[in-house]
Amino acid sequence: MSGLPVGTAPAVAGPPAKAALRHRLAERGMDRTLLLVLPAALAVIALFCYPFLYGLQLSFQPAKGGVFGAYRQFFAEPFSRKSVWATFSLAIPASLINVGVSVPISYRMRRDFRGKRLLLALLVVPITLGTVLTAEGILEFYGPAGWFNRTLHLLGLADSPVQLTMNYTGVLLSLVISGFPFAYLLTHSYLSGIHPSLEKAAATLGAGWWQRFRYVTFPLLLPGLMTTFCLSFVMAFAVFPSAMMVGDPNGSTHVISIEAYQAALERFDYAQGSADAMIMTALMLVVLAAVTGLRSRLYRGSTGGKG
Amino acid sequence: MSTVPDMTDGARTPAAASPAGSQLGELRLRGVSRAYGSYTALHPLDLTIRGGEFVALLGPSGCGKTTALNCLAGLLPLTAGEIVLDGRRVDTVPPEKRGFGMVFQNYALFPHLTVRGNVAFGLKMRGVGRAETTRRVDEVLRLVRLTEQAHKHPGQLSGGQQQRVAIARAIVMEPPLVLMDEPLSNLDAALRLEMRSEIRRIHQEFGLTTVYVTHDQEEALSLADRLVVLEAGRVSQIGTPAELYEHPADPHVAAFMGYRNLLALDVVSVRGSRAVVQRRGLRLTGTLVGGGPVAEGREATVAIRPEDVRVAGPGEQPIAEAVAQIVEYHGRALHVEAVTGDGDRIHLRADGGIRPGDALAVTVDADRALLFPSPGTGPGPDPAGAPGAAEVSR
Numbered sequence: 001m002s003g004l005p006v007g008t009a010p011a012v013a014g015p016p017a018k019a020a021l022r023h024r025l026a027e028r029g030m031d032r033t034l035l036l037v038l039p040a041a042l043a044v045i046a047l048f049c050y051p052f053l054y055g056l057q058l059s060f061q062p063a064k065g066g067v068f069g070a071y072r073q074f075f076a077e078p079f080s081r082k083s084v085w086a087t088f089s090l091a092i093p094a095s096l097i098n099v100g101v102s103v104p105i106s107y108r109m110r111r112d113f114r115g116k117r118l119l120l121a122l123l124v125v126p127i128t129l130g131t132v133l134t135a136e137g138i139l140e141f142y143g144p145a146g147w148f149n150r151t152l153h154l155l156g157l158a159d160s161p162v163q164l165t166m167n168y169t170g171v172l173l174s175l176v177i178s179g180f181p182f183a184y185l186l187t188h189s190y191l192s193g194i195h196p197s198l199e200k201a202a203a204t205l206g207a208g209w210w211q212r213f214r215y216v217t218f219p220l221l222l223p224g225l226m227t228t229f230c231l232s233f234v235m236a237f238a239v240f241p242s243a244m245m246v247g248d249p250n251g252s253t254h255v256i257s258i259e260a261y262q263a264a265l266e267r268f269d270y271a272q273g274s275a276d277a278m279i280m281t282a283l284m285l286v287v288l289a290a291v292t293g294l295r296s297r298l299y300r301g302s303t304g305g306k307g
Numbered sequence: 308m309s310t311v312p313d314m315t316d317g318a319r320t321p322a323a324a325s326p327a328g329s330q331l332g333e334l335r336l337r338g339v340s341r342a343y344g345s346y347t348a349l350h351p352l353d354l355t356i357r358g359g360e361f362v363a364l365l366g367p368s369g370c371g372k373t374t375a376l377n378c379l380a381g382l383l384p385l386t387a388g389e390i391v392l393d394g395r396r397v398d399t400v401p402p403e404k405r406g407f408g409m410v411f412q413n414y415a416l417f418p419h420l421t422v423r424g425n426v427a428f429g430l431k432m433r434g435v436g437r438a439e440t441t442r443r444v445d446e447v448l449r450l451v452r453l454t455e456q457a458h459k460h461p462g463q464l465s466g467g468q469q470q471r472v473a474i475a476r477a478i479v480m481e482p483p484l485v486l487m488d489e490p491l492s493n494l495d496a497a498l499r500l501e502m503r504s505e506i507r508r509i510h511q512e513f514g515l516t517t518v519y520v521t522h523d524q525e526e527a528l529s530l531a532d533r534l535v536v537l538e539a540g541r542v543s544q545i546g547t548p549a550e551l552y553e554h555p556a557d558p559h560v561a562a563f564m565g566y567r568n569l570l571a572l573d574v575v576s577v578r579g580s581r582a583v584v585q586r587r588g589l590r591l592t593g594t595l596v597g598g599g600p601v602a603e604g605r606e607a608t609v610a611i612r613p614e615d616v617r618v619a620g621p622g623e624q625p626i627a628e629a630v631a632q633i634v635e636y637h638g639r640a641l642h643v644e645a646v647t648g649d650g651d652r653i654h655l656r657a658d659g660g661i662r663p664g665d666a667l668a669v670t671v672d673a674d675r676a677l678l679f680p681s682p683g684t685g686p687g688p689d690p691a692g693a694p695g696a697a698e699v700s701r
């Protein structure tokens with residue numbers, strides 16, 4: 001057994017071994033697998049970024065008024081300027097209602113009870129209906145001669161039909177009906193990610209149901225609620241078909257998307273239409289940035305039982 | 308106290324609880340049982356816990372320890388039975404009104420709160436003042452050695468540190484009853500020993516009454532005043548560590564108490580409390596325990612500790628011839644696993660000089676071999692049956 005190195009001497013004397021490339025990349029937050037995203041990224045650039053940039057440059061080339069003419073025009077004209085307010089006054093309440101209502105419902109739905117699956121199906125079914133179908137349903141049901149008003153009339157609760165369609169209420173109703181299932185499903189999955197033992201622990205520490213919700217579940221749920229709000233808001237902000245069908249497109253529900261549509265496809269002013277779309281995008285991004293900024297200041301770690 | 312079913316008392320200070328006096332007089336469980344659907348996880352359990360007592364629930368995984376603890380804490384509704392605390396029924400009181408402290412098996416720390424926030428949570432819920440909260444939290448954090456970690460979130464802690472936060476969070480309330488579900492299972496050996504004595508010290512210092520769940524017999528024996536051994540949701544035996552260690556009620560308890568040699572043998576002859584049993588290459592004289600029916604030709608389980616088996620000296624009658632197969636080094640002694648010609652495994656302790664492959668003639672003293680007559684074929688009580696019957700008074 002001669003010639004073998006004595007155990008105490010290091011086998012290789014030299015610079016310390018380098019970590020594998022993969023580990024060094026991971027240390028900087030890079031993952032080689034991400035390269036697989038490249039083709040998809042190219043497709044996104046081709047399908048989204050190109051039209052976006054095309055529209056952007058188009059918006060700076062109005063027929064009159066110089067580079068920012070179309071933008072100036074939008075804010076100068078009271079009718080189009082009001083569409084900003086119309087959009088926000090629909091999108092924000094609709095998202096708040098969607099998120100707000102899905103919290104108590106999904107909170108209750110965590111427990112097992114008889115008929116839970118049926119109820120779940122009923123809550124989620126509106127997803128499968130398109131906006132158009134929902135709008136038609138609303139017209140049928142809540143219209144001046146719809147079942148709702150007829151029932152009210154039969155019960156003697158209202159003398160004349162309650163105006164629920166072709167106005168703000170109709171659009172809000174439609175946004176809630178079509179947006180709620182998404183908000184509910186998201187909230188439900190965020191909530192089921194919170195380990196039930198956390199509330200049990202809070203209970204043994206003397207917290208009643210409201211305190212358990214207020215100090216344990218709600219803080220853990222809040223980041224998820226904000227994401228849900230963002231998604232709900234984006235969907236509601238782009239409201240178009242229902243604003244046309246069950247709303248008052250030339251009055252209280254004259255939202256930005258309708259303004260852009262009318263500019264581009266009714267007045268054939270593409271530059272103005274593009275500018276309207278850009279304004280819409282910018283407003284949406286401002287809200288998303290604000291919510292995301294708030295969210296990043298909250299606790300965002302795991303919501304599991306082991307912390 | 309009033310008749311209002313709220314046993315919480317937020318403003319209690321450590322000074323108010325005298326070290327010796329416990330806040331709890333007597334907790335009585337009567338026929339407490341719990342079923343999940345058709346599966347009975349906990350058969351009717353009768354147990355009386357006296358104030359200041361340290362009771363360990365011991366049993367293998369899945370035997371219903373956590374279930375029993377959750378029933379006590381009020382986190383699971385009882386299927387049957389009642390829990391009476393100092394003469395008042397508490398099984399209908401919701402957990403937040405019971406004021407029992409609980410250390411969860413999975414810690415259940417609040418991930419969005421810091422260590423300090425976690426420990427202070429209960430005090431905040433009870434409306435304890437800020438200065439008082441800070442003082443008590445600091446004190447408890449020092450006790451569990453987490454002062455340095457106070458500002459961290461649970462996700463930034465090691466498993467053992469999280470476990471200590473869970474303990475701190477439960478004891479900072481100075482509850483009359485503390486329920487601990489395997490609180491030391493994730494600690495390394497050294498810290499485990501340290502925390503074990505810490506828990507015992509806290510228990511005594513704060514005058515707590517503790518129900519402690521574990522599957523580690525050593526932990527249970529060293530910590531508890533009284534042990535409750537569970538098997539498949541039923542009580543096998545209740546008694547002091549010494550009682551269980553010396554007089555296990557059935558082979559299952561014996562197995563938990565370190566009787567590693569459990570062999571089924573046939574009774575050859577009975578004389579008084581002694582009986583001769585044999586099967587295949589094994590023949591020995593043992594002491595009858597367990598009170599089951601015994602007769603020649605019936606089966607009995609013999610339970611022997613490894614340290615009671617020794618290599619037969621010259622002139623001694625060996626109980627079996629076996630070949631050493633596995634020899635483990637355990638410091639001062641060797642732990643030997645030997646196999647007889649017929650495949651029975653015998654565990655023994657030896658001082659040294661045994662190597663795998665050595666042929667051994669082993670023996671055991673008759674009073675060290677416990678014989679449990681096997682139940683089933685004849686009349687007589689089922690040793691693992693009626694839980695009340697197995698209760699041994701202290």
Ligand SMILES: Nc1ncnc2c1ncn2[C@@H]1O[C@H](COP(=O)(O)OP(=O)(O)OP(=O)(O)O)[C@@H](O)[C@H]1O
Pocket residue numbers: 343346348366367368369370371372373374375412522
């Ligand atoms: N929610 C449940 N539904 C159905 N069965 C359950 C439920 N919870 C526990 N059980 C069953 O009840 C039995 C006892 O469970 P328990 O959690 O009390 O075991 P344990 O003694 O604490 O075990 P361990 O030492 O592994 O923690 C197990 O067989 C388990 O499968």
Ligand SMILES: [Mg+2]
Pocket residue numbers: 372373374412488
């Ligand atoms: Mg358990």
